[in-house]
Amino acid sequence: MALSEKELRDALRNRWFIVFTIAFAGLALALSALMQPGGSQFQVASYSRTTASLINLVLLFVPLIGLTLGAANLAGDRETGALAYLLAQPVTRVEVLLGKYLGMASALLATLTLGFGLAGLALALQGGINDAGGYLLTVVLAYLLALAMLSFGFLMSVLAQKTAAALGGALFLWLLLVFLGDLGIMGTAVITQMPIGSVFLIAAINPLQMFKIASILTIQANLEVLGPAGLYASNQFGNALLPLLLAGLLLWIVVPLLSALVLFARQEKLTLKGSLK
Amino acid sequence: MMIIAKDLTKRYGKATALNRVSFTIELGEAVALWGSNGAGKTTTLRCLLGVQGFEGELTVNGIDVRRQGKAARTAIGYVPQEAIFYDMTVLETMRFYARLKQVSASRINDLLQQMQIDIHSHKRVSALSGGMKQRLALAVALLADPPILVLDEPTASLDVKAQRDFIHTIQSLNYAGKTVVFSSHRMDEVMALASRVLVLADGALTLECPPYELAEKLGLxxxxxxxxxxxxxxxxxxxxxxxxxxxxxxxxxxxxxxxxxxxxxxxxxxxxxxxxxxxxxxxxxxxxxxxxxx
CATH class of the missing domain: 3.30.70.100 (Alpha-Beta Plaits)
Structure with a gap:
């Protein structure tokens, strides 16, 4: 708990994190304001458009901040020697990693809450929220995505000896998940004439796509907007699709975090600088 | 016995850092680990702290270090050559480690006074001198009032006056009943602090003797x-x-x-x-x- 509180406090002092928080909250607020046409007949459409815009905002920002904050955390402490000193105290490696993870997760979720809260408040004040439950579900999905990205970031941090390497890995993964993954699947599907079901399944392995598809399901009943792959998913999985996607996102939180815990618990090679040699 | 090591062995791949090292340390003793770089001093300290795996048997204050590393570390206050603290004030650092060790914060002021850094309690740790940082590390080590102090070349980065003050403080703690285990390159430190020296060479314990005997053998x-x-x-x-x-x-x-x-x-x-x-x-x-x- 002491470590979680320290990490939360550190994150709130971190300039990079503050910039992210302000940018995310500002953009979320701006989107909710811009999408309001004023007439009550457009309120349903504007709510959907605002949520859709927030989904895109989350897809771009949250993986970046989750991955980089996670990646810089342990690797940074290892590089300075602070980790070696910390591990010489009466704490276990599992406690250290979990404590750090919980602290960073709290900071990240606080930022998302602020952004979504401001946007939701703006929508509510203008009478634009017609489905508070759906909006809250989108927020929960964003939380899950943030935690999944943080888990990946921590895994990078455990694997890399240097902060620069961990951050490099995190940025590469961000590019892969946000841009290259989609392009790669589209290209492969065209060249190999892959069946639509396979295209959907491969795309849906990506946690960002899981978040996107699940979020779309919160604002409309089907996935027509995603084209044939979306229609395939709607037909194939029906009402089970949303729970499946939620379970998938949970797996993306748990698997990398557990991997990081197991690897970290087995690691002996501490950074030598300034402490245990 | 406060510490019992039997056939302590540590291998890094094909390299043997410690080779069947056995020793005992009694309550209230001050024991120095002496040896050149790579002799196995720090590896021995790391084994005592339970932060790395090893072969053999090692108990600290009756606790099996290999099975209960965390519990063993509760009995040890550790001071590294140069402690790396987080970006906090002295007081925040003490509070953080008190919570981490799950001990009351009531001792913090007394310890800061004892280490003569109470007037710096609101300074950031990064603004402290090397000597003051070491005294803060010692204050952190003493938070849980552990029976054993483990110090890894604690005065290596200090100036002469800070070295003298630090050694004097450790002496006082030893006289007050703390068991002290430290590694050192400095004969004056060993002579001033240790009641016994364990001499390590190439990972093996080659000699166990009083400090003056080591000085004579080394021509010092x-x-x-x-x-x-x-x-x-x-x-x-x-x-x-x-x-x-x-x-x-x-x-x-x-x-x-x-x-x-x-x-x-x-x-x-x-x-x-x-x-x-x-x-x-x-x-x-x-x-x-x-x-x-x-």
Whole structure:
């Protein structure tokens, strides 16, 4: 708990994190304001458009901040020697990693809450929220995505000896998940004439796509907007699709975090600088 | 027994960092680990802290270190060569480690006073001098009032005055009953602190002896530097010669080699010969290789 509180406090002092928080909250607020046409007949459409815009905002920002904050955390402490000193105290490696993870997760979720809260408040004040439950579900999905990205970031941090390497890995993964993954699947599907079901399944392995598809399901009943792959998913999985996607996102939180815990618990090679040699 | 190590072995791939090292340390002892770089001193300390795997048996305060590393670390206060703290004030650092160790914060003020850093409690740790950072590390180590202190070359990065103050503090803690285990390269530190030395070479325990014996084996003697006025100089050298002391004249002083418990012997001989001694100090080391003052 002491470590979680320290990490939360550190994150709130971190300039990079503050910039992210302000940018995310500002953009979320701006989107909710811009999408309001004023007439009550457009309120349903504007709510959907605002949520859709927030989904895109989350897809771009949250993986970046989750991955980089996670990646810089342990690797940074290892590089300075602070980790070696910390591990010489009466704490276990599992406690250290979990404590750090919980602290960073709290900071990240606080930022998302602020952004979504401001946007939701703006929508509510203008009478634009017609489905508070759906909006809250989108927020929960964003939380899950943030935690999944943080888990990946921590895994990078455990694997890399240097902060620069961990951050490099995190940025590469961000590019892969946000841009290259989609392009790669589209290209492969065209060249190999892959069946639509396979295209959907491969795309849906990506946690960002899981978040996107699940979020779309919160604002409309089907996935027509995603084209044939979306229609395939709607037909194939029906009402089970949303729970499946939620379970998938949970797996993306748990698997990398557990991997990081197991690897970290087995690691002996501490950074030598300034402490245990 | 406070610490029992039996056949302690640590391998890094094909390299053997510790090879069947066995020793015991009793309650209240102050034991130095002596050896060159790579001899196995720090590896031994890491084993004591349970932060790395090893073969053999190791118990600290009755706790099996390999199975209960965290519990063993509750019995140990650790001071590294240079502690790396987070970006916090002195007081925040103490509170953080108190919570981490799950101990009451009530001792914090007393410890900061004891370490003479209470007036810096609202400064950021990064603004402290090396000596003050080491005293903060010692304060952190003492938070849970552990029976054992483990120090890894604790004065290596300190200036002479800070070294002397730090050693004095550790001495006081040892006199108060703490078991002290430390690694060192410095003979003056070993002579001042240790009641016993474990000499490590290439990962093996090669010698266990009192500090003065190690100094003699290494050709590093303790010297008494005696200051006498010019009219008494010739007489001083004659008396020391007659009494069988090994000595070296040096300007207006004379270095006299001393052995175990022999600090007073040269002074007593000069007093008996009615030679007034103006001043004296103790020096450890090889006079040809430089010296370190006590």
């Amino acid at each position: 003697h303790r010297w008494l530097r005696v200051y006498v006025s010019a009219p008494h100089r010739e007489n001083t050298l004659r008396v020391l010669e007659e009494q069988g002391f090994v000595y070296t004249p040096n300007g207006r002083s004379v270095y006299v080699q001393i052995g175990k418990g022999g600090k007073l012997a040269p002074l007593h001989s000069l007093q008996m010969a009615s030679i007034p001694v103006e001043d004296f100090d103790l020096i450890d080391g090889d006079l040809n290789q430089g010296e370190s003052h006590d």
